[in-house]
Amino acid sequence: MSRRTSTLATAGILVAALIAVAFLLPVPYVTMRPGPTVDALGTYDDKPVLQVEGAKTYPTDGEIRLTTVSVTRADSRVSLPQAVIAYLDPAEAVVPRDLVYPEGQTAEQVREENAAQMASSQLTSEAAALTAAGYDVTEVVTVTAVAEDGPSEGRLEAGDHLLSVNGTPVTGTDQAVELVSGSKPGSVVELGIRRDGKERTVEVTSQTSPDDSSKARIGVSLGTDLELPFTIKNNLGDSIGGPSAGLVFAVALYDKLTPGELLDGATVAGTGSISASGEVGPIGGVQQKLAGASEAGATVFLVPSGNCAEAAAADDFGMRLVKVATFDDAVDALEKLSDDPKAQVPTCS
Template sequence: MPRRTATLLASTLLLIAMLCAGVLIQVPYAEMSPGPTVNTLGVHGGDPVLNIKDKPGEKGDPKKYDTSGHLNMTTVRVTGSEYRMTLLGALSGWLSDDSLVVPHKTLYPEDKSAEEVDQENAEEFTASQESAKVAALKELDVPVSSYVAVGAVEKGAPAHKRLHAGDVITAVDGKPVSKPEQVGLVVRGHKPRDNVSFTVIPAAQVKAAQKKGKKPSSKDAGKVTVRTGKTKGESTARVGITTMLSHSFPFEIDIKLADIGGPSAGLMFALGIVDKLTPTDLTGGRFVAGTGTIDDSGKVGEIGGIQMKTLAARKKGARFFLTPAGNCATAAKARPDGLTLVKTSSMDDALSSLQKIRKGETDELTRCKAH
């Protein structure tokens, strides 16, 4: 066989072998890509994303106003926990501008099951809605009542079937609590197999009060005794609950958005609520998108997958993107053409930037820069 033919044949066989290896060899990576982006001022799946409900005949009903433009929250689409990326898939993702390849454990930690990750994302999404409501109403000087509630109960834990998600805890061992961390401090002060007494308003009574825009009544509270267990690998007492700060609002704010998880829509939900409850049209008809966690005080926190979210927003038509300060440098390195990245650290920053956008004073915006 001529040398040239042999070389060509060997090269072809090597290429085939490499392609087969690329298709068959699995690598520990996952892929992120631009996800759906939804206008918080609009309708999704046939229902308003933000529905602020009047209570006819009750004093203090909210006055709602028409809105225009967009205040879009953005998402990232990720491969499932069972998906196993091939070497060829990873190479393709690394070369693509529309996807981001990350270690599989970044999305699905090895010490958590897929169900635990989904549950955590759902809880973070619920908590972000609560914080968005609080931050928005504080901005509008609307009073909000706060209390400590059970966020989740671990299956099989000492508190399982004794305490329930949504229960309000007013005291532990007779000591009043006003912050979630106070519950854990009292519990950890016990030894395993000690009894802990929780003063609890059941979730059903809490929900009924919330529907009326009222704070849960201590008259509905009762005592629940839980025998502590032991933290795995330690001698610390535990009961197996997570606690959170929950709230009562003077009117009902219903956020409907299915199949979304995580806390990153908090800022855009808060802005949407403010827009619907104030006569000022926040966007002035402009297309603004954004992302960012938000806490009860209105502080905006950074999120993951920022490059995919800016891509999703621009493809949908956004011209301005409210970007958490902590994500600014990363976002600026891959800024889509035609999209202005606006540095945002707080609710006040966002409202100030929206004022400049609707007035056409965009040269005065604080823009993200790549360091």
């Protein structure tokens, strides 16, 4: 074998080896593909997804399916061939890994964050649905954390509802902070609270605020919670994470709590976060959720207005893409489509 032939052969082997290594080494991306769908008016693990206790419910007809995205697990890696195949599949997507699993966050921390978002989404969806159905939903100030070795340790607990400060009813977090900080540092602050459904009065000796010596502090963090007039159980638990099922939960709950069948036998799917006041927010993975909804037999898909451009650019699989900015938009469109499947409603096309 000549030197030239030997050199070319060696180079070829090296190139082949490098290509093989490139194909075997993971790339810094994850894949997103259609995940399972769940009918929020149906059952999950032999239990109703939404279980209402203490209020009258009405028969429903049809399905309203929440849609999900299946993402590469945090402990798995995507190879170059897998990334290329997913990129070429119109129902899948390839995104930078750190967008899904931020640097420094463990898989367990990501799971816990998604579970917390789902819990929050469930509560705001319930508030939006109940308000639209004519029920009163009350916003309350809550203790979210108590500082260790602070003046409230052993006196207050996370989850306590703060009702009053020195006899003044509490109407919001900013007002509560002002009432406490306006007290004389070192004085006793009388707090009206509700814990485990029972009201009580707690006295806390304040401290001087480290930011302003003229103001008092009691060593707690405050947030807001929502009080519903009856109990609603969401039996999905933490099997699905994130906030994007909020709109679908709200539609399903509203259908249960109001007379008439909102869906009239249709299979509807959707996605979108929702606030307690009914604003619908954009989410990720629309392309994959449309594909999953189509596989589940949906003919209508509720799309947050902020995702309409993305949805319109993707394959709609023959579904009607209904544009919604608020919960009222969703209900109005579904009522019209129930009366006439060809009715004119806002769409993403």
